[in-house]
Amino acid sequence: MRNKTKSKILITAGGLLLAAALSITAYNLYADYRAGAEARSVLDALMQQTPHTPSVPSVPSVPSVPSVPMEEPPTSEAPQPDEPELPDYIVNPDMEMPTKEIEGNSYIGILEIASLDLTLPVMSEWNYPRLKISPCRYSGSAYTGNLVIAAHNYRTHFGTLKNLTTGTEIIFTDVKGRSFFYEVAAVETLEATAVEDMLNEEWDLSLFTCTVDTYARVTVRCLRAE
Numbered sequence: 234m235r236n237k238t239k240s241k242i243l244i245t246a247g248g249l250l251l252a253a254a255l256s257i258t259a260y261n262l263y264a265d266y267r268a269g270a271e272a273r274s275v276l277d278a279l280m281q282q283t284p285h286t287p288s289v290p291s292v293p294s295v296p297s298v299p300s301v302p303m304e305e306p307p308t309s310e311a312p313q314p315d316e317p318e319l320p321d322y323i324v325n326p327d328m329e330m331p332t333k334e335i336e337g338n339s340y341i342g343i344l345e346i347a348s349l350d351l352t353l354p355v356m357s358e359w360n361y362p363r364l365k366i367s368p369c370r371y372s373g374s375a376y377t378g379n380l381v382i383a384a385h386n387y388r389t390h391f392g393t394l395k396n397l398t399t400g401t402e403i404i405f406t407d408v409k410g411r412s413f414f415y416e417v418a419a420v421e422t423l424e425a426t427a428v429e430d431m432l433n434e435e436w437d438l439s440l441f442t443c444t445v446d447t448y449a450r451v452t453v454r455c456l457r458a459e
Contacts, residue, residue: 264365264387265387265388265389265392266389267365268365268366268367268385268387268389268390269387269388269389269390271365271366271367272353272354272366272367272389272390275335275336275338275340275354275366275367276343276352276353276354278335278336279333279335279340279343279354279408280343282333282335282408283333283342283343283406283408283409283410284409284410320411322376322411323376326374326376326377326378327374327376327377328376330342330357330370330374330375330376330407331407331408331409332357332408333408335354338356338357338363338366339356339357339358340354340355340356340357340367340408341355341356341357341370341375341407341408342354342355342375342405342406342407342408343355343405343406344368344382344403344404344405344440345403345404345405345406346397346401346403347402348397348401348402349393349394349396349397351390351393353367353368353384353390354367354368355367355368355369355370355382355405356368356369356370357369357370358370359371359383364383364384364385365385367384367390368382368383368384368390368391368440369382369383369384370382370383371383371431371441372432373432373434375405375407375413375438378434378437378457379432379434379436379437380405380437380438380439381431381432381438381439381440381441382438382439382440382441383440383441383442384440384442385442385443386442386443386444386445386451390442391440391441391442391451392442394420394440394441394442394451394453395420395451397417397420397453398417398420399416399417399418399419399420400416400417401416401417402414402415402416402458403415403416403417403438403440403455405438413438413457414457414458415437415438415455415456415457415458416455416456416458417453417454417455418436418454418455418456419453419454420451420452420453420454421452421454422444422449422450422451422452423441423449423450423452424448424449424450425443425447425448425449425450427450431450431452435454436454436455436456437455437456437457438454438455438456438457439452439453439454439455440452440453440455441453
């Protein structure tokens, strides 16, 4: 009798554990789906507000005409072309990165990782509720070459960072439409408490997310492409 009762208890406990595991899995899948949907919605709005560099129109060819002898004009010193104006972020790299506000949150730009089929908005400041919407700037700036971006390990966000390999191209475009090109230099795993290592300014761009067990951080280190 005791054995039957014990078996029933074990079966019931096992069923409850299985139900709990299924509930957690379902919740995680829903959170992943919702995060992807929110990021896409923000991305659409952000891309509409981000200017694009216009292409230079082609110049139509001009038919040749017979040359006509002309008197040489008086010589004069040819005007010197104006020097191109340097972008403000080069003149003053310590300037604040410009932002665009969408649905009450400020964004600094768009991150593209073509090899992972990811194009994501990047929020200006991070906290845990914001990370459920999109990747966030953890620290630094694209202008000073020490930008650090964090995101949850959702499949639709940074869940596949560990699959990146050395030499992979990553592009960050600020809200003014200025693109910064990077190449992956290293993929490493840092302890959750290794804040100083995460902020190592040897790298121009760092991306990180939690491991599945949340005890460590998958970290992708990038350098500016030549």
